[in-house]
Amino acid sequence: ILLTSGGAYIRIKGSNIEVHAPGTIDIKGAKKTLDGPASMEHDFKELPNSPESGMYDEQNRLRTSFGTPLEDVAIEFDVPGQGKRVYFTDQDGMTSRLFSDKPDTARMRLVPDELVVPTGADTFVPRIKP
Numbered sequence: 001i002l003l004t005s006g007g008a009y010i011r012i013k014g015s016n017i018e019v020h021a022p023g024t025i026d027i028k029g030a031k032k033t034l035d036g037p038a039s040m041e042h043d044f045k046e047l048p049n050s051p052e053s054g055m056y057d058e059q060n061r062l063r064t065s066f067g068t069p070l071e072d073v074a075i076e077f078d079v080p081g082q083g084k085r086v087y088f089t090d091q092d093g094m095t096s097r098l099f100s101d102k103p104d105t106a107r108m109r110l111v112p113d114e115l116v117v118p119t120g121a122d123t124f125v126p127r128i129k130p
Helices: none
Strands: 002-005 008-013 016-020 056-058 074-079 083-088 098-100 107-110
Touching: 074 098
Parallel strands: none
Antiparallel strands: 002 008, 008 016, 056 098, 074 083, 074 107
16 A cells, blocks of 8 residues: 655555655654564453354355345255255345355255246347347
8 A cells, every 4th residue: 555645755565664755754652662573462351252163264256247145135055964054145246154064065056936027027129220
């Protein structure tokens, strides 16, 4: 990311931040901490296990051949040992994430839906060549 103005710039690249100015650099704040060139460490608390967890997981994204996400589409998953479940894709076309303690083969299929054709959408109007 590069921000420029009047010969000055701020560049964020990888783990580095570069600040350059042909004039004065003014930093305002109640407290200022400048640490470096070391890494700062933090002890993270252990994350809780979710009700659905496992060593193996899978999630899929459904899109049209043009790359448009399929939103709110019913998907049936048949997972061995867990049975069949129906989920809906989100706004990005993502299915729910499935979890398992062992590798296995699951089946996924689109659930047929009623096609609603708006009035007039099925009317054919031929083009007349001039």
